[in-house]
Amino acid sequence: MTPLGDLLGTALSPELERRMRCRQVVRRWPELVGAEIAKAAQPQALRGSTLFVTTSSAVWTNELTLLKPQILEKLNAALGEALIRDLVFRGGWAKEGQGAETTTSSGVASPRPQPGPLTRPERLLVESLLTDLEEPRLRLALRSCAEQSLRLRKARRKAGWRECGACGRQNRAAAGRCGGCGRPVVLRDRKEPSKKKSTRRRGVGSNA
Incomplete structure (x- = not known):
C-alpha cells in the first residue's frame, strides 16, 4: 500500500504539496496558538514560506511580533519540518471583498485569477490520491485543499x-x-528552438 504522502508527491508539484501541508496549520490555528491569540489574530495568506497574519490592533501586532520565534516553532513542529520560515503580522481585520486585486510592479491594480470548476478527470485524480485514507475528517480536509489548489493553478495558468x-x-x-x-525564474514550459538541426539540413541540400 502506497502512503498518501508518496502519492501526493508524485502527482502534485512540490510547491502544491508544500502549500497543502501548510494549510493544515491554518485549520489548526486556534489549537496551535491558543484561544486568546486566535481571537485577536488570523492567518490570511501564505506567500512562499511566509505566513501573513492579520491582527485586530497595533498592540496585538507588536505583541505577536515579539512572540514570533515561539509561534514559528509551534507551527513547524505541527508540520514536522520548517516549512514556514517567517511570520508577518499586520493590523486590521480583512473585510469581505478585500484581496480581490493585486498590484503590479507599475502600481496598477490587476484582478487576481479567479478559480473555476475542476473537470471530471481532475476530480477523479484527487479522489485517487485519497483512496488509502480512512479517516473521514482528514479525507474531507485534504480533498478540499487539493481541489482548491488545483483550481487556483488552472486559473493562474489561464491568466498567464x-x-x-x-x-x-x-x-x-x-x-x-x-x-x-x-532564484531567477526559469520557466518550465519554455523550449529553446533547435538551430543546429535547421543549419544541418540546409548544409545537406547545398552543393556549393
Whole structure:
C-alpha cells in the first residue's frame, strides 16, 4: 500500500504539496496558538514560506511580533519540518471583498485569477490520491485543499502565470525571481528552438 504522502508527491508539484501541508496549520490555528491569540489574530495568506497574519490592533501586532520565534516553532513542529520560515503580522481585520486585486510592479491594480470548476478527470485524480485514507475528517480536509489548489493553478495558468523550472512554483510572467525558491525564474514550459538541426539540413541540400 502506497502512503498518501508518496502519492501526493508524485502527482502534485512540490510547491502544491508544500502549500497543502501548510494549510493544515491554518485549520489548526486556534489549537496551535491558543484561544486568546486566535481571537485577536488570523492567518490570511501564505506567500512562499511566509505566513501573513492579520491582527485586530497595533498592540496585538507588536505583541505577536515579539512572540514570533515561539509561534514559528509551534507551527513547524505541527508540520514536522520548517516549512514556514517567517511570520508577518499586520493590523486590521480583512473585510469581505478585500484581496480581490493585486498590484503590479507599475502600481496598477490587476484582478487576481479567479478559480473555476475542476473537470471530471481532475476530480477523479484527487479522489485517487485519497483512496488509502480512512479517516473521514482528514479525507474531507485534504480533498478540499487539493481541489482548491488545483483550481487556483488552472486559473493562474489561464491568466498567464508560469511555473518555475527549479521548484515548480507559479509566478507571474513578468516576475524576475521565483517567490518560492528566490532564484531567477526559469520557466518550465519554455523550449529553446533547435538551430543546429535547421543549419544541418540546409548544409545537406547545398552543393556549393
